[in-house]
Amino acid sequence: MTPNPKTARVTKIPDVVVDRLPLYARCLALLHSRGQEVVSSTELAKLSRVTPAQIRKDLSYFGRFGKQGRGYNVAKLLQELWRILGLERQWRMALVGVGRIGRAILEYGGFASQGFHIAHAFDVDHSVVGQELGSVTIRHASELEQRLLKEPVDIGIVAVPALEAQTVVDILVRCGVKSILNYAPMCPRRPSDVQLRQIDPVLALQGMTFHLKNKKGPTKKH
Amino acid sequence: MTPNPKTARVTKIPDVVVDRLPLYARCLALLHSRGQEVVSSTELAKLSRVTPAQIRKDLSYFGRFGKQGRGYNVAKLLQELWRILGLERQWRMALVGVGRIGRAILEYGGFASQGFHIAHAFDVDHSVVGQELGSVTIRHASELEQRLLKEPVDIGIVAVPALEAQTVVDILVRCGVKSILNYAPMCPRRPSDVQLRQIDPVLALQGMTFHLKNKKGPTKKH
Numbered sequence: 001m002t003p004n005p006k007t008a009r010v011t012k013i014p015d016v017v018v019d020r021l022p023l024y025a026r027c028l029a030l031l032h033s034r035g036q037e038v039v040s041s042t043e044l045a046k047l048s049r050v051t052p053a054q055i056r057k058d059l060s061y062f063g064r065f066g067k068q069g070r071g072y073n074v075a076k077l078l079q080e081l082w083r084i085l086g087l088e089r090q091w092r093m094a095l096v097g098v099g100r101i102g103r104a105i106l107e108y109g110g111f112a113s114q115g116f117h118i119a120h121a122f123d124v125d126h127s128v129v130g131q132e133l134g135s136v137t138i139r140h141a142s143e144l145e146q147r148l149l150k151e152p153v154d155i156g157i158v159a160v161p162a163l164e165a166q167t168v169v170d171i172l173v174r175c176g177v178k179s180i181l182n183y184a185p186m187c188p189r190r191p192s193d194v195q196l197r198q199i200d201p202v203l204a205l206q207g208m209t210f211h212l213k214n215k216k217g218p219t220k221k222h
Numbered sequence: 223m224t225p226n227p228k229t230a231r232v233t234k235i236p237d238v239v240v241d242r243l244p245l246y247a248r249c250l251a252l253l254h255s256r257g258q259e260v261v262s263s264t265e266l267a268k269l270s271r272v273t274p275a276q277i278r279k280d281l282s283y284f285g286r287f288g289k290q291g292r293g294y295n296v297a298k299l300l301q302e303l304w305r306i307l308g309l310e311r312q313w314r315m316a317l318v319g320v321g322r323i324g325r326a327i328l329e330y331g332g333f334a335s336q337g338f339h340i341a342h343a344f345d346v347d348h349s350v351v352g353q354e355l356g357s358v359t360i361r362h363a364s365e366l367e368q369r370l371l372k373e374p375v376d377i378g379i380v381a382v383p384a385l386e387a388q389t390v391v392d393i394l395v396r397c398g399v400k401s402i403l404n405y406a407p408m409c410p411r412r413p414s415d416v417q418l419r420q421i422d423p424v425l426a427l428q429g430m431t432f433h434l435k436n437k438k439g440p441t442k443k444h
């Protein structure tokens with residue numbers, strides 16, 4: 001990789017570009033696991049559903065990868081993306097809300113294997129408090145602030161009902177959490193230096209019905 | 223609303239614009255439930271975390287809403303967005319995979335209340351086949367194709383392990399499904415007229431660590 005002066009001002013990189021990097025990394029990891037050594041931007045484009053030009057443009061923010069006409073070295077680009085994204089290290093997370101979704105999150109193996117460690121879990125329901133699930137013991141939500149001030153985390157996962165989500169976000173922010181993954185179907189207020197990603201299947205569905213509505217297909221049944 | 227010639231070529235509207243409309247609709251629904259009648263683009267921007275200029279530009283694709291300096295009529299704009307997004311009707315969905323995530327999806331009340339009806343659910347596990355969960359009886363996955371050809375759906379939800387997801391997507395596509403919500407952590411191949419939205423918390427986390435890595439905060443613990 002040839003160093004690029006642009007890497008000095010990483011904060012200027014558009015969010016949409018940053019958001020595509022994990023997708024490229026996932027596709028490269030797939031190729032790597034298959035033993036593939038080199039990939040063209042066209043092939044990577046097919047896998048990631050992003051145009052080859054967009055891929056080249058996105059990667060150019062971080063330096064010069066690959067050589068014209070020769071494609072990218074899979075292992076090197078993968079390693080570089082992991083470094084850029086900060087994925088070589090462990091990130092500590094706190095889960096708030098251990099209902100249906102929270103439980104699925106605790107039991108899902110896909111976080112820990114990618115370096116995302118759930119260090120704490122909280123709920124208000126006394127019948128689940130004290131239970132061990134995944135790698136943690138569920139604590140009462142009233143301990144949230146005190147616990148996080150003592151044993152801080154990088155990321156908060158909010159899996160409480162919509163009406164309680166703002167209160168939880170406010171506590172996480174007070175505890176210095178700068179990244180929040182929100183499963184509650186609402187958009188919480190937070191300071192501008194706190195990033196929040198919404199996991200919201202209903203919003204995703206509502207974005208698709210626009211296109212469904214404008215198509216005529218045999219699958220529609222009113 | 224003043225008709226806009228642009229509405230004639232709805233297919234040209236960028237996906238990113240369409241994807242923001244459900245968010246505006248959700249914010250407007252919140253204001254409507256509070257009895258608010260008029261909203262400025264500045265207020266809507268605060269709620270939705272999109273700039274006022276972006277909101278005005280997004281809405282301009284669909285016509286002229288509101289009057290300069292007077293803001294938008296909440297109820298009218300909400301109704302119009304629902305119409306544009308095709309949310310006044312019921313959409314039929316099939317869920318494939320009733321593991322932890324699939325179970326949470328079946329038991330979640332937020333789909334049906336927004337017009338998304340789970341008409342079928344399938345799994346390969348004989349111990350869950352025959353169970354009634356939410357509003358459906360779980361069927362064996364071997365019946366998937368036959369059932370969907372007889373009783374078609376608009377949307378398929380894929381909640382199977384990554385290795386099985388491509389097979390499921392292929393069957394859904396053969397059954398005429400044009401919209402897929404994918405919870406499997408992989409990016410399935412599909413024809414270009416089939417839309418797919420990925421619900422992928424790990425990708426969302428990986429997009430946030432980029433920013434975390436480039437900040438120094440008291441919450442980091444290596």
